[in-house]
Amino acid sequence: MLAAASSGTGKTTISLALNRALRNRGLQLAPFKTGPDFIDPMFHALAAGRPCGNLDLYMQAEEGMRLALGLNPGELSIIEGAMGYFDGLGSSFEASSYDIARRLCIPTLLIYAPDGEMFTMVPKLKGMVDFACGQVVGILLNRTSSRSYSMIKEEIERHCKVPVLGFLPKSAEIGVPSRYLGLLQPQEIQGVEEKIERAAELLEKYIDVTQLIEIAGGVEPIIIKGHRQSQRLRIAAAKDEAFSFHYNENLRLFEEFGRLEFFSPLRDAALPECDFLFLGGGYPELFSEQLSQNHSMRASILKFSQGGGHILGMGGGLMYLSRTLDGHPMVGALDTVAQMTEVTQRFGYVQMESTGQTILGGEGLLLRGKEFHRSKVETQMTPVLSITRQSTGERYACGYSARNTLGMYPHINFAGAAVVLEELMKRVEGRNVH
Numbered sequence: 001m002l003a004a005a006s007s008g009t010g011k012t013t014i015s016l017a018l019n020r021a022l023r024n025r026g027l028q029l030a031p032f033k034t035g036p037d038f039i040d041p042m043f044h045a046l047a048a049g050r051p052c053g054n055l056d057l058y059m060q061a062e063e064g065m066r067l068a069l070g071l072n073p074g075e076l077s078i079i080e081g082a083m084g085y086f087d088g089l090g091s092s093f094e095a096s097s098y099d100i101a102r103r104l105c106i107p108t109l110l111i112y113a114p115d116g117e118m119f120t121m122v123p124k125l126k127g128m129v130d131f132a133c134g135q136v137v138g139i140l141l142n143r144t145s146s147r148s149y150s151m152i153k154e155e156i157e158r159h160c161k162v163p164v165l166g167f168l169p170k171s172a173e174i175g176v177p178s179r180y181l182g183l184l185q186p187q188e189i190q191g192v193e194e195k196i197e198r199a200a201e202l203l204e205k206y207i208d209v210t211q212l213i214e215i216a217g218g219v220e221p222i223i224i225k226g227h228r229q230s231q232r233l234r235i236a237a238a239k240d241e242a243f244s245f246h247y248n249e250n251l252r253l254f255e256e257f258g259r260l261e262f263f264s265p266l267r268d269a270a271l272p273e274c275d276f277l278f279l280g281g282g283y284p285e286l287f288s289e290q291l292s293q294n295h296s297m298r299a300s301i302l303k304f305s306q307g308g309g310h311i312l313g314m315g316g317g318l319m320y321l322s323r324t325l326d327g328h329p330m331v332g333a334l335d336t337v338a339q340m341t342e343v344t345q346r347f348g349y350v351q352m353e354s355t356g357q358t359i360l361g362g363e364g365l366l367l368r369g370k371e372f373h374r375s376k377v378e379t380q381m382t383p384v385l386s387i388t389r390q391s392t393g394e395r396y397a398c399g400y401s402a403r404n405t406l407g408m409y410p411h412i413n414f415a416g417a418a419v420v421l422e423e424l425m426k427r428v429e430g431r432n433v434h
Contacts, residue, residue: 001108003081003097009113010142012040015080017199019047021209030074034097035082036370038245046186047196051248057095058349059368060416062103068415069221071252076216098132107137107217114144118152122159129160137215141167166207185244233258233429236274240264243316245281249415257425266290270300276310276428279317281411285340292328305333310359310428311405318407319375333405336379346371349390350410356384358401360420367417369410
């Protein structure tokens, strides 16, 4: 795991560089990001040439994290920790990158970016190393110079009792721009491949990659064997510039139950033949006019919904299922109106309790998820989910169901709710016998 004292220290840049360097050495990688992030994993997948998974103790629990590891196999995993290493739920370290590392026995490399410091960084690093009780096995310095590195390396090793494996110098060539929900997506950044390759070159030059590989440890994942319930189901998932937020665990689990086919609501003429439709998140608001102009696609999804087809829309999927988005006609499977706002509406982990029957289950069903959106919906429909915000205890209602169509803002990682997904697929299979 690559972790740091805080955000903004270059964890993502070094993770990308390391994934690409190891890929260039011929390793089959299994990149991961801790927490509920969608966008960083896109970059890790690009750098590693393999899908990137998520490890999230709140949404998946420990068993679900081991399942996530089994769903995303490889020779070596580079895991980017979210936020600060010890920053967890509320003011605790619960569900932090450190908590994940200690529960799964994952060795950690601390990344530290000195900011006008020299020896002052030593007690800071020592405190983190000591508190981690053996989980930290090395240190990397970022955005520093060869001179500063040579002056401080021995002092860090003498006081912290862990090796310093190298450093990455400051470079304007390898930065990644962002927008309101995080980094820009890889396809939006000109020269992103060159940036990653350059970062990998710098990393190979200044960091002992061979030693880094040697200190990696093993984790026992949960391997799915003979778990496939049916290969008769046909599952369609939206995937294009407007719908790009996917937990890889969800996609791999869908493949356990049937044939997964991706389609583009932006460009394809109609929904592919399917029994279950999944509409994930993304930036539909940036493409609302183009989505609206694809009349045949909207009509085919509405027909599928009105015919009783099973549809799950999360985040942007809820917005697309609405009657309109910022005044542009959408699918209309749900009697909701979506509107973008100037500020973030919801952000953070949530617990959901079903207040009525939905495709996910009956009243009282408990699920965990994550919200992050700058839109809201207006509707006269009765919400089917009671939401509790984890960080504040705030309660509110969300989730709208019509026929076998469910739209909601929270995103679910089904590695932490595999039984719920299995029951859903049984219901879909019971309705669709080919």
